[in-house]
Amino acid sequence: MKKHWLMLALGAVLGGSSLAAFTPKAPECIAPAGAGGGWDLTCRSVAQLMFDLKIVPQPFKVTNVTGAGGGVAYANVVTQRGDDANLLVAASPATTVRLAQGQFSQFTERDVRWLGAIAADYGVVAVKADAPYKTMADLVAAWKADPSKIAVGGGSAVGGQDHMKVLLLGRAAGIQPRAIKYVPFDGGGQAITSLLGGFIQVFAGDASELRGQVEGGTVRVLAVMAPRRLAAPYAGVPTAKELGYNVDWVVWRGFYVPKNMPEEAYNFWLNALRRVARSPEWAKFREQNSLGEFVSLGAEFQVFIDRQVSQFRNLSKELGIIK
Amino acid sequence: MDILQALANGFGVAFQPVNLLLVFVGCLVGTLIGVLPGIGPISGVALLVPLTFALKLPPESAIILLAGIYYGAMYGGSTTSILLNIPGETSSVVTTLDGNQMARQGRAGAALAISAWGSFIAGTLSVLALMLLGPLLAQWAIRFGPAEYFALMIFGFSTLSALAGKNMAKALLATLFGLLLSTVGQDPQSGMSRFTFGLLQLEDGMDFLVVAIGLFAVSEVLMILEDKAPPAVQATVGRVYLSLKEFVFSLGSILRSSVLGFIIGVLPGAGASIASFVAYTVEKRLLGSRARFGQGDIRGVAAPESANNAAAGGAMIPLLTLGLPGSGTTAIMLGALVSLGVTPGPQMFQQHPNVVWGLIASMYVGNAMLLLLNLPLVGLFVRLLAVPSWFLVPAVLAVSFIGVYAVNNNPFDLLLMTVFGLLGYLMRKLDFPLAPVLLGLVLGYLMEVNLRRALAISNGDVGFLFSSPIAVALWVLAALSLFAPSLLSRFVRRGALGDDEI
Numbered sequence: 001m002k003k004h005w006l007m008l009a010l011g012a013v014l015g016g017s018s019l020a021a022f023t024p025k026a027p028e029c030i031a032p033a034g035a036g037g038g039w040d041l042t043c044r045s046v047a048q049l050m051f052d053l054k055i056v057p058q059p060f061k062v063t064n065v066t067g068a069g070g071g072v073a074y075a076n077v078v079t080q081r082g083d084d085a086n087l088l089v090a091a092s093p094a095t096t097v098r099l100a101q102g103q104f105s106q107f108t109e110r111d112v113r114w115l116g117a118i119a120a121d122y123g124v125v126a127v128k129a130d131a132p133y134k135t136m137a138d139l140v141a142a143w144k145a146d147p148s149k150i151a152v153g154g155g156s157a158v159g160g161q162d163h164m165k166v167l168l169l170g171r172a173a174g175i176q177p178r179a180i181k182y183v184p185f186d187g188g189g190q191a192i193t194s195l196l197g198g199f200i201q202v203f204a205g206d207a208s209e210l211r212g213q214v215e216g217g218t219v220r221v222l223a224v225m226a227p228r229r230l231a232a233p234y235a236g237v238p239t240a241k242e243l244g245y246n247v248d249w250v251v252w253r254g255f256y257v258p259k260n261m262p263e264e265a266y267n268f269w270l271n272a273l274r275r276v277a278r279s280p281e282w283a284k285f286r287e288q289n290s291l292g293e294f295v296s297l298g299a300e301f302q303v304f305i306d307r308q309v310s311q312f313r314n315l316s317k318e319l320g321i322i323k
Numbered sequence: 324m325d326i327l328q329a330l331a332n333g334f335g336v337a338f339q340p341v342n343l344l345l346v347f348v349g350c351l352v353g354t355l356i357g358v359l360p361g362i363g364p365i366s367g368v369a370l371l372v373p374l375t376f377a378l379k380l381p382p383e384s385a386i387i388l389l390a391g392i393y394y395g396a397m398y399g400g401s402t403t404s405i406l407l408n409i410p411g412e413t414s415s416v417v418t419t420l421d422g423n424q425m426a427r428q429g430r431a432g433a434a435l436a437i438s439a440w441g442s443f444i445a446g447t448l449s450v451l452a453l454m455l456l457g458p459l460l461a462q463w464a465i466r467f468g469p470a471e472y473f474a475l476m477i478f479g480f481s482t483l484s485a486l487a488g489k490n491m492a493k494a495l496l497a498t499l500f501g502l503l504l505s506t507v508g509q510d511p512q513s514g515m516s517r518f519t520f521g522l523l524q525l526e527d528g529m530d531f532l533v534v535a536i537g538l539f540a541v542s543e544v545l546m547i548l549e550d551k552a553p554p555a556v557q558a559t560v561g562r563v564y565l566s567l568k569e570f571v572f573s574l575g576s577i578l579r580s581s582v583l584g585f586i587i588g589v590l591p592g593a594g595a596s597i598a599s600f601v602a603y604t605v606e607k608r609l610l611g612s613r614a615r616f617g618q619g620d621i622r623g624v625a626a627p628e629s630a631n632n633a634a635a636g637g638a639m640i641p642l643l644t645l646g647l648p649g650s651g652t653t654a655i656m657l658g659a660l661v662s663l664g665v666t667p668g669p670q671m672f673q674q675h676p677n678v679v680w681g682l683i684a685s686m687y688v689g690n691a692m693l694l695l696l697n698l699p700l701v702g703l704f705v706r707l708l709a710v711p712s713w714f715l716v717p718a719v720l721a722v723s724f725i726g727v728y729a730v731n732n733n734p735f736d737l738l739l740m741t742v743f744g745l746l747g748y749l750m751r752k753l754d755f756p757l758a759p760v761l762l763g764l765v766l767g768y769l770m771e772v773n774l775r776r777a778l779a780i781s782n783g784d785v786g787f788l789f790s791s792p793i794a795v796a797l798w799v800l801a802a803l804s805l806f807a808p809s810l811l812s813r814f815v816r817r818g819a820l821g822d823d824e825i
Binding site: 034035036037040041044045048062063064065066067068069071072075103104105148151157158159160181183184185186187189190192193194196197198199200208211212213215216217218288289321 | 365366368369370372373376377465466467468469509510511512513514521523524526527591592641645646647648654655657658659661662663664666667668669670671730731732733735772776779780782
């Protein structure tokens with residue numbers, strides 16, 4: 001009997017130690033753009049929560065590595081920190097769009113390992129509150145009649161997320177991508193300002209950017225590009241699919257890690273992210289920041305990314321953004 | 324009387340001990356950020372946002388702290404501009420022109436003091452205007468579209484000769500070089516990379532701060548390295564403090580620049596740097612031959628320093644009344660507020676009166692604190708000049724390098740700063756002015772994107788650029804500013820116009 005106990009104890013110790021084979025030391029989260037943006041928020045909120053939930057023993061270091069819409073950080077992680085076990089990097093479709101269009105010099109989506117996404121924002125299409133377009137159908141009718149009279153503004157450059165979602169929607173509505181008039185602004189805030197000033201007719205952006213204006217009643221949201229309706233204040237807005245345009249735009253918020261991160265470290269971070277995603281604190285954070293529920297982790301997320309990048313690549317070719 | 328009631332409630336919020344402490348901390352940190360080149364208000368505010376989360380501050384306390392850093396930085400920015408000819412912030416680049424000349428003449432104390440007083444007056448006036456005219460001005464500001472911005476930038480360029488110094492041709496070349504630099508990076512209209520040589524680090528274009536530190540600070544070190552003669556700045560000569568006469572002398576410039584800076588600040592997308600450039604050049608134009616701008620005229624310090632503070636106050640208007648960020652710094656504040664559960668929007672005044680009025684009240688308190696904080700520092704900073712510049716300038720440079728690296732984590736920036744330092748050294752040797760390069764860089768980008776936005780919206784119709792009263796007014800101002808001086812001087816030579824009435 002004694003032997004048995006010993007064996008059991010030994011087993012427990014060994015088993016326990018193999019579970020705890022990886023303990024993060026000086027964990028770091030890279031936000032590949034300046035402080036205050038979406039990636040920065042992703043990093044800081046998740047890092048804080050992992051510490052608060054005692055998943056990691058010490059606070060994260062959050063580093064802002066700016067440049068090239070995440071390209072500088074991407075190149076840095078691939079070439080210099082390829083086997084770092086303590087590094088997470090924030091990502092979103094802004095990352096996959098650029099990867100698909102070959103904007104990160106020679107690097108591709110295969111040069112890192114994708115960890116998971118745990119929240120999502122959604123594309124929205126809005127007009128000014130006093131605009132003549134009451135519904136998406138009104139807008140599409142005017143748009144089809146003369147695309148040159150409808151200026152659509154967004155916060156990203158030509159070929160970026162906001163432009164792509166307009167082109168997608170336009171194409172679903174039967175408008176030639178080349179005829180669509182897209183005006184790029186430095187961030188969604190400036191584009192919204194221009195919409196309120198009457199310089200552009202349509203704003204294409206994300207639900208979280210527009211929340212204050214929707215609550216204030218200065219804009220009318222014609223459609224959300226989400227798989228199902230969003231929570232208040234968007235509850236009354238139909239999805240593009242409901243309206244017969246089979247498109248959506250999911251702005252997932254997630255992470256990639258270095259490609260050669262040790263397997264036990266990868267599994268540790270996968271579990272950590274899962275625990276954050278399931279926590280009530282995360283649900284509260286999502287609600288405050290107008291982010292929807294969206295969880296995709298590990299192998300499933302890797303497949304999701306592969307599919308998304310190739311979709312974006314084909315789309316960019318079809319829409320004439322890349323050759 | 325609603326406003327008075329609301330303001331009283333606001334002061335109730337601002338005078339809570341915690342919030343008073345936060346105003347003080349914000350102002351102090353802001354001043355430090357302003358003093359240190361290499362770390363600007365954007366990065367300063369951004370670095371403290373996580374702190375507000377970690378301390379679990381309520382939204383009104385958080386915004387009080389962050390705003391304190393923002394306008395506090397505008398106070399501190401002039402310090403190194405005056406003492407060392409190194410701009411502490413991008414909005415204090417023009418302050419170097421007269422500020423450093425004053426320091427060389429032993430009047431550093433007066434320059435620092437007028438900068439503090441100008442900032443205080445402008446800051447207080449802008450809060451007053453924010454309180455009384457906020458919603459009204461916001462409605463006006465959103466009517467500023469691409470065509471109007473383009474005309475505003477043209478007006479900015481028309482005032483260029485004010486920055487020229489002795490040689491107009493060299494100033495034009497320097498501006499063109501700045502314009503050239505502004506074209507580097509991803510072209511937002513086509514998504515194509517321009518002049519990046521395949522370097523990802525150049526995709527976002529040239530960082531204004533990196534170029535400014537390189538051109539001014541690095542080249543200054545090189546000049547000191549070369550120069551074996553004692554430093555030109557005299558620490559002990561002249562009065563340390565500002566005389567009443569000098570204050571009264573500058574008051575007109577302070578008031579005019581406050582109004583101008585405030586208006587430019589309210590416009591989303593213009594900002595404090597442009598406000599300081601425009602205020603300086605407008606003052607130089609207005610005062611004409613009576614002033615000695617560029618040779619240590621105290622009003623050449625008062626004007627930009629008042630304007631950048633007023634602009635910081637003005638920038639709060641679109642944020643608070645419309646929920647729209649007008650500048651990089653206010654965009655970060657917006658993000659912070661959203662994360663704290665306050666979504667700025669048109670209903671901000673009704674939904675969150677504590678946040679809005681608490682902030683407004685705290686800005687009155689903060690400006691008074693900053694004046695009390697900065698005036699005693701004048702004596703201290705002037706004494707810093709006793710430290711040999713071969714030690715002081717490299718030390719400041721080292722801090723700048725650390726600051727830039729800490730914010731962007733991009734070693735390439737340091738390399739770029741060094742390259743611009745060598746360039747700045749060459750330019751100084753060849754007697755080229757440095758400030759026009761920065762003017763070209765900051766105005767060039769905005770001019771280009773707004774022109775192209777305007778033409779995209781109008782389907783290529785150039786007439787759109789002149790289609791609104793605001794735009795036409797700006798075009799007229801630009802034309803006046805370009806041609807009036809030469810016409811006036813012709814009159815003056817003929818004796819038809821006295822030089823006391825313009």
